[in-house]
Amino acid sequence: MTRALMIQGTGSNVGKSMLVAGLCRIARQNGLSVAPFKPQNMSNNAAVTSDGGEIGRAQALQALASGVAPHTDMNPVLLKPETDTGSQVVVQGKRLTTVRARDYAKLKPQLLEAVTDSFQRLKSHHDLILVEGAGSPAEVNLRPGDIANMGFARATDTPVILCGDIDRGGVIAQIVGTQTVIDPADAALIKGFMINKFRGDPSLFDDGYDLIKSHTGWPGFGVIPWFAQAHKLPAEDALDIATPNRTEGLHIVCLRLSRIANFDDMDPLAQEPNVRLTMLNAGHAIPGDADVVIIPGSKSTRGDLAFLRAQGWDTDLQAHIRRGGYVLGICGGYQMLGTSISDPDGIEGTPGTDLGLGLLDVTTTMTPKKTLTEVTATYAGTNLPVRGYEIHIGETKGPDRARPFAHISGQPEGARSPSGQITASYLHGLFRDDTFRAAWLAQFNTSSTANYDQSVESTLDALADHLRQHLDTEALFATAR
Template structure:
């Protein structure tokens, strides 16, 4: 009979997403048909699905670990922050509204139905569903109407394993304190706990582990050492992207306040001949930057203002005068033009913003959203590659006569006359080994990296890591 088990955390970023990916791979290696599921995710790092929607990028990685194509049922509610107080709400792959936090609290009650519908569809199609919570069940002030943690677990009758992060310190209080603030019915759903990210000899925590078991009455499923290869997996959070390599080509990515689909940078960060810098707020653009990438953004006009507030517009102008290259992807492409016109207030108050003026193009924001996987050909090199589009707005202008790529024979993106400034709506291009090698060759840099194979290698190592340090059979056995 199909079953499910849920991993919840004592807080955000305790490693739930990675653990679910590892468990999916471990279950798959046992011959089980397994699917990942996250009722509610908050992320601007989205993946386009085969059924024409979007889900959190972490669930796409978990699907890969499970040997499945990403599907909207794997993440039925996706919140994409557009401002500090408001988010776009995507339900079963489609945007339904943009709401403020207080408005979402009222909307949330209506979302349990599609969440349970998607869960039941996955459960009917697979032997096992591994569910990931969001945030923490200790946030009891958010318990009413909850669809992400205990509200879902109780509605779907799914047993829970609580994951804690010892690297943060206070791990005993994390677990014992979570139980202390939970209502009895919620606490009864928890079957045990995991301690994650231990540095050093895990045996040194034996006394603490036993204390948690004694205080909570919950079963311990293991102490997991720090998994050093995690950085080679697609990042769920821009904070997780680390610089790669020490090569002569310095690629600098502007860390926008609403940066979206930032895992475009992951493959470049693994290139040994490339040095990647994620440029944070208040930092000046390094003078030795060879290429500056302006990434995607959930709020193009807002992040254009943010870019200017950091002084990066002045830095970019100087970079171009020195002969440097610039690549704008999606929202970054829109910023490169002369103007962004938003007459209907798609991204906030209606109005027009002057762009950076580095490309002879203009953008008109529209309400329709393009979500599709594409096969393209890079115009300068003639290299075929796979990517995806996930954007609102249309961009046109004189520089579009020199497209960045062609999709089904149709021009896509734009390039300056000297070829040093380029813009494209295509995400995921750097995951394609052939394209990445051709693009880097244009800067005199060689590439032998096989990125997809690298991710597979890490997923296998992650499953081995869990098998060695965690009672995998015990956790999977909770699903019945």
């Protein structure tokens, strides 16, 4: 009989995603068929799945830790913010609608059905399902209709382990307070707690640990020290992309757009010792010593084009090119580099047409159909195959496509300016390919020494060892049912 266990947090960013990834790797090492599950995620950093849909990238990493292919059932509801008050709702891998935050609650009854359907289907194929919550169950104002935390746990009778983050302070109040404010029937599903991100000697927290146990009656499963290798794993949030403090090497600047999406392209570059990656925040000019500027993907291309101009980055790009610098546009960044972006049906917002940056002679028209597929392309720079994925709306045409970035099934993909300084592509995930990354860096006289996929695998193994050392994993898994 398949068992399940849910990891919930006392708040966002307490480390739930990484803990589930590590526990998935441990379960796999123990000989179990395991799969991750997150009922509802909110992220613009999505992964394309083997069944032709999309899920949060954290669940794709957890699937890798489990040794299984990512599937839409692992994250049946994905919210992709398009504005400060509205998100696209992706259900079982496909776009359902776009709603304002205040209207989302009306959708939850039908979403719970999709969530439980995906959960039961996963259970039919695996020995153990490790579930990740979202936010915190202590947000009791969101409890009616909840599908992300206790609403899901109650609907499926899934036991819960509560995780607190000691690094941000107040962890005793986080855990004890959670028990105090949630419904007693919800609290009955919590089978224990664990403490994450401890810096220093964990024994210094012994008294606090005992205090939590005495106040809640819950057993503790351990205090987990800070995992120093976390930066080697793909980041779920653009703010979490590790940028080592290097002063030398090829200087690549990535513009941190307001709706930056699918920024996993940056993770492999950050690990190259001969690369200095800067994730440039709003309000900062593009550095004069930048060698390459990357305009990444965006969930709202026209909105982020306006954001880019508001920072003065359009003027900075012109100066960067005059200095001989290079620009790479990926997906939404590709669209921004053209002469115009048209959205006649208002798919991303108000219908209309905006002038692009004019650095490539191409135009883009937004279309209802979304391209969502894994691809094998031939990189024009080497004529060697490279694997990536497409996840975008819009069709791009124009003369600069005669100088493609790559070919897919013999057809041109992407574009390049006559000078060769400006290149663009719809393809994400290319930098994970060590051969492609080495060839791309070589054109800037920069050598590649990283083996990215091997690094991720070894880091997942190290994470599993870390959790085994500091958690009572045997007792923790025994709570699953």
